[in-house]
Amino acid sequence: MNHSDLSLGSMPSLDTPHVHAQPGAQHGHQNNAGTPPPRVTNFNPGGNPNESSFAEHVGKGTTAEVLCDTLDISMAIGVEDVIEGNIRIGGKKSLVIRGTVVGSIECAGRILIMPGGQVQGHIRAAALWIEGDVGVSGKPANVDVGDLHLGINSKVIGDCTYDTLSVAVPNRGVRGQMIPRSEADHA
Incomplete structure (x- = not known):
């Protein structure tokens, strides 16, 4: 399988203060280089803390279909699409996935x-x-x-680290931690 890197927009450097790479920390998952993926601590530094939150939508019982109509979408992957490779999206744009992504995703937005x-693959996002x-x-x-919502019929195989959670x-x-x-x- 050929893994290419699809870069869209400008993504903050992994060396900026919003990311912690914990040397030697093994959380059970590693990237192709054998090192654990860096952990995102804040994709919205100094901004509105609710900008990336789904809280208002969860409280209203919104579905993903309805939410999709409210977002500034950078990329949409269609039902029959299969993307093989890593995806990086900078800015506050959103990614909507209806098909399959075989690779890791980094998105500064939703x-x-x-x-x-x-x-x-692995996912890092606001x-x-x-x-x-x-x-x-x-x-x-x-x-x-940052904000994780496990919606109706969702399934996750792997570990999830999050700031806020709704289910x-x-x-x-x-199936994971x-x-x-x-x-x-603090671990």
Whole structure:
């Protein structure tokens, strides 16, 4: 499989203060270079803390379809699309996934994984709304986000580190650890 890197927009450098790479920290998931992926601590430094939050939408019972209509979308992956490679999206733009991504995703904005959508790789984002699948058996994902919403029928195979969490029912569960950032930072 050929993994290419699809870069869209400007992504903050991994050396900037909003990212902690913890040398020697092994959280069970590593990238192709054999090192753990860096952890995002704040994709919205100094900005409106609710800018990337899904809280108001969760409180209203919004679905991913309705939420999708309100976002500034940088990239949309269609139902029959299969993207093989890593995706990086800078700025506050959103990524909507209805098809399949086989590779890691970094997004400074929001990611919506719609019903039927799947990501087979690690995810770093300011906010992630899941109504599809993340990770596959035998190849768990490492999810590191600010705001995490596990929507109706969502399924995650892998560990999730998050600042805020909301969960809808019914969902298909999480096979991995759910780690609040406050605990992860003090581990």
